[in-house]
Amino acid sequence: MGSSELSWELADHPRLPKGKTVAVVILDGWGEADPDQFNCIHVADTPAMDSLKKGAPEHWRLLRAHGTAVGLPTDDDMGNSEVGHNALGAGQIYAQGAKLVDLALASGKIYEGEGFKYIKECFNKGTLHLIGLLSDGGVHSRLDQLLLLLKGANQHGARRIRVHILTDGRDVLDGTSIHFVEILENELLKLREKGVDAQIASGGGRMYVTMDRYENDWGVVKRGWDAQVLGEAPFKFQSAIEGIKKLREDPKANDQFLPPFVIVDDNSKPIGPIVDGDAVVTFNFRADRMVMIAKALEYENFNKFDRVRFPKIRYAGMLQYDGELKLPSHYLVSPPEIKRTSGEYLVHNGIKIFACSETVKFGHVTFFWNGNRSGYFDSSMEEYVEIPSDTGISFNVQPEMKALEIAERARDAILSGNFHHVRINLANGDMVGHTGDIKATVIACRAADEAVKIIIDAIEQVKGIYVVTADHGNAEDMVKRDKSGQPLVDKDGNVQILTSHTLHPVPLAIGGPGLAPGVRFRRDLQSAGLANVAATVINLHGFEAPDEYEPTLIEVGGN
Numbered sequence: 016m017g018s019s020e021l022s023w024e025l026a027d028h029p030r031l032p033k034g035k036t037v038a039v040v041i042l043d044g045w046g047e048a049d050p051d052q053f054n055c056i057h058v059a060d061t062p063a064m065d066s067l068k069k070g071a072p073e074h075w076r077l078l079r080a081h082g083t084a085v086g087l088p089t090d091d092d093m094g095n096s097e098v099g100h101n102a103l104g105a106g107q108i109y110a111q112g113a114k115l116v117d118l119a120l121a122s123g124k125i126y127e128g129e130g131f132k133y134i135k136e137c138f139n140k141g142t143l144h145l146i147g148l149l150s151d152g153g154v155h156s157r158l159d160q161l162l163l164l165l166k167g168a169n170q171h172g173a174r175r176i177r178v179h180i181l182t183d184g185r186d187v188l189d190g191t192s193i194h195f196v197e198i199l200e201n202e203l204l205k206l207r208e209k210g211v212d213a214q215i216a217s218g219g220g221r222m223y224v225t226m227d228r229y230e231n232d233w234g235v236v237k238r239g240w241d242a243q244v245l246g247e248a249p250f251k252f253q254s255a256i257e258g259i260k261k262l263r264e265d266p267k268a269n270d271q272f273l274p275p276f277v278i279v280d281d282n283s284k285p286i287g288p289i290v291d292g293d294a295v296v297t298f299n300f301r302a303d304r305m306v307m308i309a310k311a312l313e314y315e316n317f318n319k320f321d322r323v324r325f326p327k328i329r330y331a332g333m334l335q336y337d338g339e340l341k342l343p344s345h346y347l348v349s350p351p352e353i354k355r356t357s358g359e360y361l362v363h364n365g366i367k368i369f370a371c372s373e374t375v376k377f378g379h380v381t382f383f384w385n386g387n388r389s390g391y392f393d394s395s396m397e398e399y400v401e402i403p404s405d406t407g408i409s410f411n412v413q414p415e416m417k418a419l420e421i422a423e424r425a426r427d428a429i430l431s432g433n434f435h436h437v438r439i440n441l442a443n444g445d446m447v448g449h450t451g452d453i454k455a456t457v458i459a460c461r462a463a464d465e466a467v468k469i470i471i472d473a474i475e476q477v478k479g480i481y482v483v484t485a486d487h488g489n490a491e492d493m494v495k496r497d498k499s500g501q502p503l504v505d506k507d508g509n510v511q512i513l514t515s516h517t518l519h520p521v522p523l524a525i526g527g528p529g530l531a532p533g534v535r536f537r538r539d540l541q542s543a544g545l546a547n548v549a550a551t552v553i554n555l556h557g558f559e560a561p562d563e564y565e566p567t568l569i570e571v572g573g574n
């Protein structure tokens with residue numbers, strides 16, 4: 016039976032009442048780890064989160080937020096916002112992009128699909144351009160996948176290849192970009208030895224070039240466009256290795272924010288602008304930071320910046336990045352078909368939803384939560400509010416970010432009585448954690464905690480229920496460690512700052528005056544993960560969860 020024929024009606028929960036306001040708070044990048052000076056959550060003053068934990072074993076627990084628990088290939092994969100919010104919202108574990116691409120490459124099916132056949136048409140006369148994040152972080156892309164794709168594309172006819180790299184330093188240690196470029200150059204050299212004209216054509220740091228999200232700053236995408244498509248950038252080098260080494264000589268340089276550069280030939284001519292007749296693949300599998308560039312590459316009508324030239328190309332994403340917009344229309348690997356998410360169930364069952372975050376995480380509690388789908392399920396039942404994020408600064412400069420504004424909007428939504436379900440994401444622990452600035456991250460954690468307090472107070476007033484959790488770790492561990500857990504130091508004796516997410520579990524707390532007596536966490540689901548939260552929330556709204564969902568974490572004990 017197709018999913019459209021399945022009923023959306025949820026059965027009444029036998030023991031739990033309807034009509035309670037439920038606030039769901041996602042602390043982005045807030046894991047649970049041993050206390051030490053690199054655990055910014057521990058160092059920060061966090062009375063609200065501490066009080067949820069203390070003395071509440073029935074209402075506080077840990078959840079798995081990484082690896083196979085969220086559909087990633089292995090348990091060595093750290094969690095991330097996409098897979099975390101997908102699992103939280105969908106209540107089911109789907110094999111995610113990273114895994115689907117692995118399978119398609121391993122079986123060779125990637126080359127038999129419509130997307131590859133579409134771009135292949137250009138291989139005879141045109142160049143194949145590959146644009147994406149050069150990293151083994153496994154959050155947006157993976158270097159090993161890029162290398163396999165390069166090889167496979169060549170075996171299937173690509174004779175001229177240009178790679179447009181985005182350096183990471185966010186999902187991996189800062190300074191590792193050189194290492195990844197060396198590996199890539201090595202592979203390109205092997206291709207050149209076989210007579211393939213394969214080279215790196217442009218580059219730039221992911222946070223400054225191309226990989227913006229949720230339309231926070233189109234200038235980022237424009238910088239990428241200028242380098243990748245037009246072949247124009249403030250820096251010109253004859254090789255990417257030389258270029259990155261040069262750019263990193265600036266003591267403030269950082270892989271995440273490297274300026275755009277293009278590779279030029281002996282006559283200072285860029286070697287790889289994108290022109291009519293070329294094929295382009297964006298090789299990131301993760302959606303949020305590819306949607307904007309996909310629009311620029313695909314939309315005939317586009318007014319976000321002056322593209323100067325709109326080449327007639329054949330473009331495919333590694334995946335389709337937005338299922339609702341069908342963007343891009345061509346893709347190499349089908350994305351996970353995330354269906355029957357909790358948001359859709361709730362609106363079908365009369366639950367009015369309010370969701371809010373600031374721009375940099377807005378799509379997390381809407382797009383990702385709803386299974387990589389933009390827009391409302393039912394605009395008469397939902398309101399999504401985006402608080403504009405600061406732009407043009409690194410978030411350690413303003414670590415409070417918009418936590419207070421988000422909390423106040425959520426408080427107002429709770430007190431208005433117009434919504435049954437109020438969902439927010441607080442970006443601080445994650446966005447400031449990614450900067451590697453420990454002092455600022457401590458301030459960030461405190462700001463997020465203050466926001467939690469505002470929401471819990473509002474829930475007290477309306478006799479509602481709160482659910483506080485996180486999507487993955489980040490701020491709880493800011494240093495790279497050896498196997499025994501000791502901080503690693505570099506050759507100058509400095510600790511190696513960890514800007515990435517972690518493998519740690521995240522807390523889950525439930526409470527509030529509306530929580531029915533006897534509700535407690537079950538003891539039989541010790542290894543539960545984020546996907547178990549959706550059934551739990553549906554129960555707290557007074558419904559039984561759908562059968563296809565991962566089991567609820569709560570039970571109702573005797574009075």
Ligand SMILES: O=C(O)[C@H](O)COP(=O)(O)O
Nearest residue numbers: 095096097154185186445
């Ligand atoms: O895109 C990013 O900012 C990082 O790669 C991952 O962070 P997120 O998964 O928390 O968004």
Ligand SMILES: [Mn+2]
Nearest residue numbers: 043044096486
């Ligand atoms: Mn996150």
Ligand SMILES: [Mn+2]
Nearest residue numbers: 044445446449
């Ligand atoms: Mn993050």
